[in-house]
Every structure is written in C-alpha cells, then in structure tokens.
Amino acid sequence: MSAEPSPRRGRGRRPAAEVRSEVLAVAGHLLLTEGIHAVTFERIARESGASKTTLYKWWPSSGALAAEAFFTRSEPQLEFPDTGDLRADLIAQLTSFVALLTDGGAGKPISELIGAAQTDRDLAEAWSRTYALPRRELARERLQAAQRSGQLGADADLDIIIDQLWGACYHRLLVLRIPLKGLDVERLVTSALRGAQ
Structure with missing residues (x-):
C-alpha cells in the first residue's frame, strides 16, 4: 500500500x-x-x-x-499485466491480489467493506462503481486480448473464468474464512484455463 x-x-x-x-x-x-x-x-x-x-x-x-479510498489505495498494486502470455499474466495478477489481501493488510478492510455494503446502499453502489466493476472489466479486457491472439477460444465464457479465479479468493476470504496463503494460484489458473478450452 x-x-x-x-x-x-x-x-x-x-x-x-x-x-x-x-x-x-x-x-x-x-x-x-x-x-x-x-x-x-x-x-x-x-x-x-x-x-x-x-x-x-x-x-x-x-x-x-x-x-x-480502497480502490485508490489498491489500484497501483492490481494493474493487469499483458505480456502476451495469458497464463503467466493471470498468475501474476492473482498473486498480487492475494498478496494485497494478506501481506498488504487489505483482507480485513475488504471484508468489512463487503459486509457493510449489504446494508449500506451508498457503499454498495460505490463499491461496485469504483472497485468491483472496474476490476472485473480489466480482467475481461485481458481475456478478450487472449481471445484475439488465439490463446483462449472465441467461445470461452469470460465471466465464468473471472468468477472462478477471483471468486475462489473471495470464497476463502469471506465464506470459509481460511488463509489465502494456502491458495495454489498456479493450479487455480491452470484449472480455469483448462476448463475454458
């Protein structure tokens, strides 16, 4: 941060x-x-x-x-790389996200923001507009670039891939409440991409 x-x-x-x-x-x-x-x-x-x-x-x-404020603080660490290697870029981005939540200390605040958004309409709207939807769009743009380059099939469901990858992180953080450090990011990415073929 x-x-x-x-x-x-x-x-x-x-x-x-x-x-x-x-x-x-x-x-x-x-x-x-x-x-x-x-x-x-x-x-x-x-x-x-x-x-x-x-x-x-x-x-x-x-x-x-x-x-x-959370988006402003986290934006520089969550830039989405495009090296031309989709698998490596997804691993790099998810690793940065997990590091932000663990080593960067954002796990508790992000949990609090998402929890409070369930009853605070203004917070829910701001969270979607300033953080969740822009982050999702960055992932979608990277996956679309992979489709154009032939690394990902034209019929791949980009929203499902995004849900699988980042959803796994949020599920561990918010539902299971188990350490994210145990998440094998490389295996998660490999599994998601294999399922998208």
Missing part, C-alpha cells in the same frame, strides 16, 4: 483535486490501519483539513468514501 498520508495542512484555499486526493489518502490509511469504523466524516475532515460540507458534497456516506 502507499505511504501514510501527509500531515494536515492549514485550512487555506487548496485546489479541489488536491483536497480530494488528501481526503482519499487519509480515508485509505484509516481504513487499512483501523478499519471501516474509523472512516467517519468527522475524523476525515479533522485529519485532512477538508470541511465536512465538502465531504458531503462529494460522497453520499462515509462508506462510499471508504470504498473509493
């Missing part, structure tokens, strides 16, 4: 993009170090130097802010 947010500055007039970036950095840091309960508009306003009015203008709830 990226470094801790910079210390709060004075309340002088700052560009909106700078304020938004600072708010997301503070929210992401609190989410990962203290959990979703720490991400409140009061605390974010105090630690980022933004006004609560600004926060309410940009996000409908603190949960929606937490979802966007």
Whole structure:
C-alpha cells in the first residue's frame, strides 16, 4: 500500500483535486490501519483539513468514501499485466491480489467493506462503481486480448473464468474464512484455463 498520508495542512484555499486526493489518502490509511469504523466524516475532515460540507458534497456516506479510498489505495498494486502470455499474466495478477489481501493488510478492510455494503446502499453502489466493476472489466479486457491472439477460444465464457479465479479468493476470504496463503494460484489458473478450452 502507499505511504501514510501527509500531515494536515492549514485550512487555506487548496485546489479541489488536491483536497480530494488528501481526503482519499487519509480515508485509505484509516481504513487499512483501523478499519471501516474509523472512516467517519468527522475524523476525515479533522485529519485532512477538508470541511465536512465538502465531504458531503462529494460522497453520499462515509462508506462510499471508504470504498473509493480502497480502490485508490489498491489500484497501483492490481494493474493487469499483458505480456502476451495469458497464463503467466493471470498468475501474476492473482498473486498480487492475494498478496494485497494478506501481506498488504487489505483482507480485513475488504471484508468489512463487503459486509457493510449489504446494508449500506451508498457503499454498495460505490463499491461496485469504483472497485468491483472496474476490476472485473480489466480482467475481461485481458481475456478478450487472449481471445484475439488465439490463446483462449472465441467461445470461452469470460465471466465464468473471472468468477472462478477471483471468486475462489473471495470464497476463502469471506465464506470459509481460511488463509489465502494456502491458495495454489498456479493450479487455480491452470484449472480455469483448462476448463475454458
């Protein structure tokens, strides 16, 4: 994950993009170090130097802010490689995802976000819009490139492949609650690709 947010500055007039970036950095840091309960508009306003009015203008709830902050913090580590070797790229991306959840400390926050999204409509919408659907689209784009290059059959069901690969991670994390470190990513990818042929 990226470094801790910079210390709060004075309340002088700052560009909106700078304020938004600072708010997301503070929210992401609190989410990962203290959990979703720490991400409140009061605390974010105090630690980022933004006004609560600004926060309410940009996000409908603190949960929606937490979802966007998680995406902002995780995006650099979850870039999808395209080396031309689909199997290697899937292994690399899933390994990065598992490392984010385990070594990166995102397992607990992501569980909290998904859990809270079941009853917080604003958080659920923000989670889908800012994290889940964009991540899924990146995977779909990589699989479509593999279809164009002939590494994956034209009739392969891309959504099922995505569900198999990332669904296995979420199932272990949220349902079975067993360590993700035990997941054999190479075997998972091999099995999914073999089934797609």
